[in-house]
Amino acid sequence: MSLNIVVCVKQVANPDYFSEITLDPETGAIQREKVPSILNPVDENAIEEALRLREKHSGKVTAISMGPPQAKEVLDWALTLGADEAILLSDRAFAAGDTLATAYVLAAGIKAICPVDVIFCGNEAADGATQQVGPQIAELLGYPHVSNVKELMVSENKAAIITRIIEYGHLKMEANLPILVSVSREINQPRTATAEGIFSLMDKVFREWRLEDIAVDEKNIGLEGSPTRVGKVYEQKIERQRVILEGTPEEMVDTAIEKLRQEALI
Numbered sequence: 068m069s070l071n072i073v074v075c076v077k078q079v080a081n082p083d084y085f086s087e088i089t090l091d092p093e094t095g096a097i098q099r100e101k102v103p104s105i106l107n108p109v110d111e112n113a114i115e116e117a118l119r120l121r122e123k124h125s126g127k128v129t130a131i132s133m134g135p136p137q138a139k140e141v142l143d144w145a146l147t148l149g150a151d152e153a154i155l156l157s158d159r160a161f162a163a164g165d166t167l168a169t170a171y172v173l174a175a176g177i178k179a180i181c182p183v184d185v186i187f188c189g190n191e192a193a194d195g196a197t198q199q200v201g202p203q204i205a206e207l208l209g210y211p212h213v214s215n216v217k218e219l220m221v222s223e224n225k226a227a228i229i230t231r232i233i234e235y236g237h238l239k240m241e242a243n244l245p246i247l248v249s250v251s252r253e254i255n256q257p258r259t260a261t262a263e264g265i266f267s268l269m270d271k272v273f274r275e276w277r278l279e280d281i282a283v284d285e286k287n288i289g290l291e292g293s294p295t296r297v298g299k300v301y302e303q304k305i306e307r308q309r310v311i312l313e314g315t316p317e318e319m320v321d322t323a324i325e326k327l328r329q330e331a332l333i
């Protein structure tokens with residue numbers, strides 16, 4: 068059984084440098100010039116699971132990303148790890164889209180390589196973190212969607228047997244392909260790149276698609292096509308009041324309780 072597998076990967080600001088992100092005090096624009104970009108961490112797990120599925124059943128893994136030209140870096144990484152092909156959806160017309168506009172462009176890119184059996188996404192992006200893009204792509208394609216996936220098997224009759232994490236336990240589910248799954252970090256331990264993988268990059272298929280290369284209605288893309296708008300971006304100021312308690316430990320505990328009561332915190 069050969070599977071056509073897609074994995075959605077996003078380039079994000081490295082969370083280790085989030086403290087370097089500042090806001091323009093005048094415009095509220097996010098300034099992240101000093102912050103390096105990386106592959107969204109859980110998307111590494113999505114790539115790994117896509118590769119394992121192909122290794123088990125045969126087929127093809129295509130990595131896809133919507134973003135500026137530099138997002139090619141995360142696709143190159145996916146190809147180095149073992150993906151067969153990569154597609155970058157990049158056009159000024161796609162920029163500044165909200166999650167639905169992003170999902171719409173990604174769904175259009177995926178439609179161009181359909182029929183697809185399994186689409187992998189990460190559970191959430193480290194920066195935007197809405198967890199919306201995966202479910203929205205699935206809705207737009209009419210596929211079932213399962214989030215928080217920690218185990219996936221595909222049977223010979225093309226049914227997916229899935230374990231998803233829920234509060235206080237796990238849920239076992241079965242669904243027919245095609246399907247979109249959003250994976251959690253628990254699903255696997257991603258592999259590291261090999262020298263062979265790095266050298267193979269030159270032979271891999273990389274496509275960059277612009278607006279005119281995919282079937283999209285311009286009314287649904289970019290800022291204009293986004294049903295949600297950022298109202299205001301501001302830095303939250305956290306006021307702290309420093310109080311030094313004095314006396315014996317018992318007296319300090321009593322004072323602390325009294326102060327917390329006065330502030331209606333307990």
Ligand SMILES: Cc1cc2nc3c(=O)[nH]c(=O)nc-3n(C[C@H](O)[C@H](O)[C@H](O)COP(=O)(O)OP(=O)(O)OC[C@H]3O[C@@H](n4cnc5c(N)ncnc54)[C@H](O)[C@@H]3O)c2cc1C
Nearest residue numbers: 075133163165166169188189191192195196197198199200
């Ligand atoms: C009104 C509005 C305006 C915005 N304007 C801008 C802007 O000007 N510039 C900007 O950079 N962002 C902008 N964004 C943010 C942008 O919409 C999100 O970064 C994007 O939709 C992904 O959402 P998320 O980060 O919450 O991903 P999540 O939904 O948390 O991501 C889950 C998974 O979906 C997949 N995924 C998500 N995004 C992509 C992608 N681009 N390519 C491939 N796979 C993906 C990955 O597998 C990821 O693990 C805006 C958002 C809003 C609401």
